[in-house]
């Protein structure tokens with residue numbers, strides 16, 4: 001009975017299956033959680049900066065107080081880090097997910113269209129559907145490069161937003177500067193999700209000073225290793241940020257997240273060492289996977305690799321790996337039934353994955 005009272009748009013949304021934790025998988029298969037290797041959610045295998053952990057300890061007893069609504073110290077550090085000169089063009093969020101929610105809520109009214117390439121991060125579609133928008137999906141070609149001509153051609157009168165994820169989850173590919181500029185030149189607002197940008201050879205955050213229709217999303221969940229704290233941010237024109245600030249939830253970046261993220265930004269040597277190690281390990285894993293028969297890893301600029309299984313059913317392989325304590329992501333939810341996505345872990349984690357992957361491929 002109560003279900004009839006629920007917003008029908010919510011009923012239309014498919015359940016988002018978040019990655020299982022080590023503990024859940026250990027319970028499910030009677031394994032020791034300490035032996036389970038999780039390479040499924042593109043987390044940082046090396047953890048956060050020790051300075052961020054120190055900041056969390058230092059402020060832990062002050063969580064009885066609300067944090068600053070517009071975290072000035074953090075915003076100033078982010079504007080230095082991103083070289084976005086004006087702090088009025090940065091907005092914090094409870095993860096990039098929340099900033100995404102705010103941007104889509106800000107723009108989308110029932111009947112509006114959102115152009116996006118596929119496959120990509122599924123949360124964009126959930127939010128667009130929730131606010132009454134319609135997704136116009138543009139398929140990426142077999143090499144998962146960005147179909148910018150088709151994206152620009154798909155922009156019509158009803159288009160309110162174009163979403164670009166670069167490096168793209170799950171493919172690891174990046175958009176070219178000329179492709180992005182052509183999309184921006186259409187005049188439509190472009191939300192560019194750069195969650196994995198620290199692992200890539202290029203960032204387009206600097207284009208915000210040139211294009212007032214560009215909104216860039218960034219996060220501390222990936223390269224900074226702070227996924228458990230939930231802190232992300234948006235960089236955009238003063239006008240867009242000003243309007244977005246009106247509708248964001250109050251105090252949305254929690255105290256410990258503010259302090260830890262600020263401390264992490266003061267320890268960029270740590271960030272750079274983590275990024276460099278991850279890139280070396282990404283290359284090694286890429287080569288090892290491609291030395292096997294019947295599978296293909298794609299070049300990636302994120303901290304993960306998309307892997308195609310030519311002959312095997314990806315869901316069955318993911319489930320066999322899980323039973324042996326290795327968690328990777330099935331890409332069925334991205335519309336790729338023959339693919340899995342593997343996060344680049346620490347060396348011993350990647351080796352454990354490779355050993356078990358060979359066993360389950362048979």
Ligand SMILES: Cc1ncc(COP(=O)(O)O)c(C=O)c1O
Pocket residue numbers: 041042094095096097098121165168169193195218219220221227230231232
């Ligand atoms: C492309 C992309 N954007 C955003 C997010 C979410 O970021 P956050 O943890 O900051 O909410 C993810 C998380 O996996 C992601 O893959």
